[in-house]
Amino acid sequence: MPPPLTTTTTTFLLLITASLLLTITTSQDSDPDSDCTNKWIHIRQLPPQFNLDLLTNCSEYPLYDNFCPYTSNHGLGQKTHNNSHSWYRTDPFMLELIFHRRILEYPCLTSDPNLAKAIYLPYYSGIDSIKYLFGPEYNFSSQHGLDLFHYLSKTDTPSIWKRNFGHDHFLVMARPAWDFSQPISNDPPLFGTSFLELPQFFNVTALTLESRAYPWQEQAIPYPTSFHPPNLAYLESWINRVRRSRRNTLMLFVGGGGISANPNIRRSIRLECENSTSLSTHETGYGKLCEFVDCSNGICEHDPIKFMKPMLQASFCLQPPGDTPTRRSTFDGFLSGCIPVFFEEMSGKRQYNWHLPEAEYGEFSVFIPKEDVVFKGVRIVDVLMSIPRVEVRRMREKVLEMMPRVMYRKHGSSLGLRSKKDAFDIAIEETLQKIKSRVEEFAAQ
Template sequence: MSSKSINIFIFLLFLLRLASSDRTSDCSNRWIYIRPLPSRFNFDLLSNCSAYPLFDDFCSYLPNHGLGPKTHNHSLSWYRTDPILLEQFFHRRILEYPCLTQDPTLANAIYLPYYTALDALKYLYGPEVNSSNQHGLELYNFLRKDVPHIWDRHAGHDHFLVISRPAWDFSQPFTNDPPVWGTSFLELAEFYNVTSLIPEGRAWGWQEQAVPYPTSYHPSNSVVLGSWLKRVRNSRRNSLMLFAGGGGVAATPNIRRSIRNECEGYFSKVCEIVDCSNGICEHDPIKYIKPMLQANFCLQPPGDTPTRRSTFDGILAGCIPVFFEEQSAKSQYDWHLPQHIYDEFSVFIPKEDVVFKGLKIVDVLMSMPKYKVRRMREKVIELMPRIIYRRHDSTLPMKNIKDAVDIAIEGTLHRIQSRLKSVSVQ
């Protein structure tokens, strides 16, 4: 589908949603205006899906508005989802939001449908690698010149966007000469007031709020979701713990190496490893979901960055997460996984105790009473709907069930409201 056809489809869907929003009972303090952007900032970037061989070709994962192709023809909810397309399917989902307005002066928040991570590819892997400090300036210039009062009203404090790669990829200091890895998008003073919804934020990032990595599961209605919840609850957990991932083979001591060394000393009933090296699991959920359904605990060590998609895959399978540093989740996803309940659904083992003090992970987990493990799993299952991204255009409403997009929008509105209040009193 061409970018022009996509734009026509989006416009028609937008009008339909506006008509339905007129019947919404209460949209006070919830109005969102979708800022129209030229297609070069979003849909045109999808047509470059094979332009950066060093990154990989993601063309085959564009179907279903970025959810990807179904894992098999008769699948009701499983897709081969590529995380970098979170920007695309979040955009599609927000078009269904019931409180959209065409008047930006009435909006409580302004959504920028800018595919930030896709636009970054030309700086990370393409010909503009030496100009990575320019990432985002073209968008800023457009916002200031095209209907400038929308931006000027609150200097961007009421704007938000979605970024589908970790913040570290957009945090290159301007002082780096020559440039190293990443762009400087999040370092731009021009966008400092804009809320960025991102899979992994920095501990000190003013503008970032972490949202869950997308899994491959996107239920279309509450019946499908209920069926999956039942399967997860009734699944037989034959192994104590599982690690799905790569790494841990280097000689340097680290938590992944410690996990592999420990697991190799036990039978599979105690510890199982699903080798996902070189991204072989990323688009094939059957490789890891079935083993996760059979494990009590899923080990979630940090890698190149603290967080990982596997955390949410494990929760989706009802597998109790085991974290080794707080930045892996607790200090990140407080909208979707509130900090005060982490002890109710997860286990924390400091990585230093494992790597340098000889603490055995299996000893910690086996010492936990069975009743506590059952209670933790029930909490994981209770939280599961909060971390999934349901399919767009659901045939049956999810009723009172809030998914990752619903919670992200709700959190963003509260965040912007708080920001505007603090700015107004200064």
């Protein structure tokens, strides 16, 4: 028997249910010939075992942190302080909750799956994967998702699934795609589940925090940051603060690693940052050429105060790859107006083309191949100092322009703020286009 629901989970359940009923009723009464043409989305009504029940064990997963505090405010987490209106202690792995809550406000929901152009699966796949990644089901990670497939295809109105055999279905998977890409044949199994390797889900569109180099099912969408403004005034106030901030540091690295003796980009960044403290800054116009904020062991993960102030004071934020090519810090940097410096194309350009168009990367970021830094003696400081100040200012303005595209505004936000597309809006818009193409291709076969 599962443990009793916590207060947080009970509140989440009641609000999700009430909002769902209200939103679907409103959408059903909408004019089918309105702006919702070709935009209708149907939410599959999954049993709670696939979403809300998974939250009841939020403190009981072996070898994994207690994530109960981060489920509050529909996945935004607790406020950073009592008077905060826009800042939360957000855990990026709660994106499934954030997305679920936001989609209930989508204006083109329908209870008729035959009218829908896309079917949303409110399955908390990343949370469900924890038991396979860290728990007793580790040796059965190839089973991840099979219960869901059985429910969709055989138990609950299988005609919805069989109409397009999953081509019109999509879900959010709040972890990098590699965590769901273990080959089914691995014996013994390695880290990760096999959800994206299951033939049963090859047709489903998965929105992940990071995608593989040659994705078929998945598309990367931005990591959630801690900034979730409720109205346009708070967003504009923050942008003005970022624009006015004095940038006394040339470059900043927020992160950990780099202590190994083996050559790698993080080690090179640490060494260059340490050596730069002895360099003269008299002619550079910067108080510091490099600053390093040590966030080892996750000490900064839920405390934006630790890194946002240094980011506001830096012109460039270094974004080297780690265990995966991308970092949440990239999107934190956008919020602070700190120009990202990438060291491999998989860190951004080849992943987030929906939200950060590939053709525009040169307008808001700097690219320095990591091999040049690690093995060819290229100094990051020299590359960044060679960029004219007027160009730096122009790039920062572009970063500020892109900011709304990579943030997730707060649910229930004002109409004024809803006029600016955020990360959720863009993800939905592009998912509908992707599904449209896949369904048309499937129908033509």
